[in-house]
Amino acid sequence: MLHRFMSGILATTLAFGMYIPTIMSISAKEQTEEIKKDQTPSFEENDFEYWTNDSKAKQKLVDFVKNATNPNSKDFIPIETRIAVFDMDGTLLSETNPYYFEWMMFFHRVLDDPTYKAPENIRKFVEDVAEPAVYDGKVSDEIDAQFSEYQAEVYKNMSLDEYEKYVQDFMDLPVNGQDGITYGESFYMPMRNVVDFLQDNDFQVYVVSGADRLTTRAAVTKELGIPANHVIASDSMIEASNEGDEDGEFYGYTKDDELIRGEELIKKNLKTNKVTAIAREIGIQPVLAFGNSSGDESMVIYTITDNEYPAEAFLLLCDDTQRDHGNTEKAKKVADMCKKDGFNTISMKNDFKTIYPEKAEKSEIIDETGEAIE
Numbered sequence: 001m002l003h004r005f006m007s008g009i010l011a012t013t014l015a016f017g018m019y020i021p022t023i024m025s026i027s028a029k030e031q032t033e034e035i036k037k038d039q040t041p042s043f044e045e046n047d048f049e050y051w052t053n054d055s056k057a058k059q060k061l062v063d064f065v066k067n068a069t070n071p072n073s074k075d076f077i078p079i080e081t082r083i084a085v086f087d088m089d090g091t092l093l094s095e096t097n098p099y100y101f102e103w104m105m106f107f108h109r110v111l112d113d114p115t116y117k118a119p120e121n122i123r124k125f126v127e128d129v130a131e132p133a134v135y136d137g138k139v140s141d142e143i144d145a146q147f148s149e150y151q152a153e154v155y156k157n158m159s160l161d162e163y164e165k166y167v168q169d170f171m172d173l174p175v176n177g178q179d180g181i182t183y184g185e186s187f188y189m190p191m192r193n194v195v196d197f198l199q200d201n202d203f204q205v206y207v208v209s210g211a212d213r214l215t216t217r218a219a220v221t222k223e224l225g226i227p228a229n230h231v232i233a234s235d236s237m238i239e240a241s242n243e244g245d246e247d248g249e250f251y252g253y254t255k256d257d258e259l260i261r262g263e264e265l266i267k268k269n270l271k272t273n274k275v276t277a278i279a280r281e282i283g284i285q286p287v288l289a290f291g292n293s294s295g296d297e298s299m300v301i302y303t304i305t306d307n308e309y310p311a312e313a314f315l316l317l318c319d320d321t322q323r324d325h326g327n328t329e330k331a332k333k334v335a336d337m338c339k340k341d342g343f344n345t346i347s348m349k350n351d352f353k354t355i356y357p358e359k360a361e362k363s364e365i366i367d368e369t370g371e372a373i374e
Contacts, residue, residue, distance in 0.1 A: 052351055058351065081308075099134045122153065163218070176366060286302075293334060297341065319331035
């Protein structure tokens with residue numbers, strides 16, 4: 001009797017268990033339908049004035065956003081899950097005039113900043129190793145790792161406000177490789193169109209960069225109007241000014257303290273680290289991703305793989321050698337990667353009507369010796 005009773009309970013439990021996923025699925029579907037009922041199509045146009053009229057990449061993006069904002073479309077995406085992630089250097093901002101923004105600012109800090117005297121080992125690293133490697137196009141992983149360590153050191157003890165001003169002041173200096181514009185003006189005009197377009201259509205735009213977080217934050221808040229808390233990047237220590245050698249876990253912040261930069265690099269935000277940082281800091285899988293290199297491949301694959309909503313990825317090809325200091329070899333490698341992984345490509349040569357402000361004119365890059373290089 002007891003056996004039959006227990007068997008009956010087990011059978012009922014199993015039967016009910018089989019229906020749980022169905023019930024949950026119906027509930028999720030009903031929730032989505034309720035969301036759709038509360039919304040009307042809200043698509044905002046953008047003239048994309050800096051893009052060519054026949055750009056297939058631009059049209060792909062426009063169609064995607066039009067469907068995402070239309071509750072009557074099967075590809076509708078609720079506002080709270082409209083997340084777009086962008087790499088910075090080479091995707092939003094030039095990395096070929098002549099190299100990454102934070103590297104050029106580091107060179108300026110060590111060699112040309114009259115308010116700072118760099119330690120001799122760092123100065124020698126810049127003059128004998130880093131600058132020649134940049135201008136020869138031969139920056140190794142070892143040089144990059146050394147740069148990351150020294151970069152944290154040369155800005156240590158700067159308050160966060162002082163550092164933000166330092167970055168933004170550097171952005172006002174003339175760029176090397178384009179006459180008539182500053183480093184701040186070397187954000188790509190067509191990609192400014194994209195950021196504005198997505199924000200106008202209720203997408204939350206995040207910058208997910210391999211550069212230093214405070215550097216990236218100061219740059220994109222000033223030039224693109226992206227909120228400071230929408231920047232995910234590499235982290236160096238931040239400390240209280242009176243903390244000294246005491247661990248912040250035990251030191252109590254006081255009214256006499258201010259936050260300053262420390263000298264230790266915590267983590268470099270590249271490849272899979274971009275994916276884990278998105279999961280940790282956003283907590284929602286993006287539906288759009290923009291990058292320009294193999295360093296962005298992990299982030300982009302994460303965006304388009306097993307996504308609950310429609311998702312697309314776009315990678316820029318640095319294939320323009322007439323208006324910019326493009327690299328056709330790198331562009332081909334990225335194009336091949338896109339073909340393999342199913343990403344869309346954006347050709348700077350063919351899709352961008354203009355790259356920088358009209359006053360910009362491509363010029364020779366001047367190396368560390370004062371000579372022009374190809």
